[in-house]
Amino acid sequence: MRVLLLGGTGFIGKHLQAALLARGDEVVLASMRDPAAAAQRAAGCDVVVNLAGEPIAQRWSPAVKARLAESRIAATSAFLSALAGRQPRPRAFVAASAIGFYGSSETATFDEESPAGNDFLGALCAEWERSSLHAQSLGMRVSLIRTGIVLGVDGGALAKLLPIFKLGLGGVVGSGKQWFSWIHIEDQVAIYLAAIDGADGILNATAPEPVTNAEFTAALGAALHRPALLPVPSFALHVLLGEGATVVLDGQRVLPTRTIALGYRFRHPHLGQALQSLLAR
Secondary structure, three states: OEEEEEOOOOHHHHHHHHHHHHOOOEEEEEOOOOHHHHHHOOOOOOEEEEOOOOOOOOOOOHHHHHHHHHHHHHHHHHHHHHHHOOOOOOOEEEEEEEHHHHOOOOOOEEOOOOOOOOOHHHHHHHHHHHHHHHHHHHOOEEEEEEEOEEEEOOEHHHHHHHHHHHOOOOOOEOOOOOEEOEEEHHHHHHHHHHHHHOOOEEEEEOOOOOEEHHHHHHHHHHHHOOOOOOOEOHHHHHHHHHHHHHHHHOOOEEOOHHHHHOOOOOOOOOHHHHHHHHHOO
16 A cells, blocks of 8 residues: 655654555655645555644644644645646545644543534644545545554653653642543554544544543652652743643543444553563563
8 A cells, every 4th residue: 555644754753754664564654745746646546644733732832823724724724735646546535633622621531522612722623623524525435543642762742751751840730630631652553544544433542541640640649659648730821821721621521432342452452561571671
């Protein structure tokens, strides 16, 4: 299989590329900074995977919000518009999304059937997915991967936390009650592979056992044999990230109901085992 990988130089992209090559697939890389040029790279490809997007975890100014939308919604629309004029086209479009789609709550549980939230991230993800679904009008199968907090030692949230926790300086963030819907990088990649191979529609890429921030903090401290007693107050994150602090302080309990129903079996369903697997490397 020949796979066009858009935004493939990031954390998830590098792992996905390695997995595709390991199983004998051909990978073509392209940047969404030039969507029309990226569409040209689709020639001869069977599947397109779009991982491109401006990083969410930063201070949200009006300019940053515009870039977040531009890099997801406008770029996807421009790519598919350019692809519309090309034949033959890839048969499938696998598109990144995020569990920010659901909004935040300390009490609700969300799965693939839940509606979009009414906050900034909910609206952003919903519009991002709508732009990706335009691929259906081009005769392409569409899969939407709503990703949670991806755990890996070479990128993502865990890589940023490890140096702090190894020094014994880790602790609960904010109230600690916010839900932490995590996923091991191996399961993240495997769900993308399942979508590439034929799983369509919406797939939540989150482990089946989400935890609270306090539970995650305790588990990471235990895995590292370090204390995790220094809390990070909410106001400090608001000073650092502004409105973007919502990514850390607000959470959502997300279950991969449809992902499991389609036959996916998680390699790392339990947080303690997942952390041990990562830290043993």
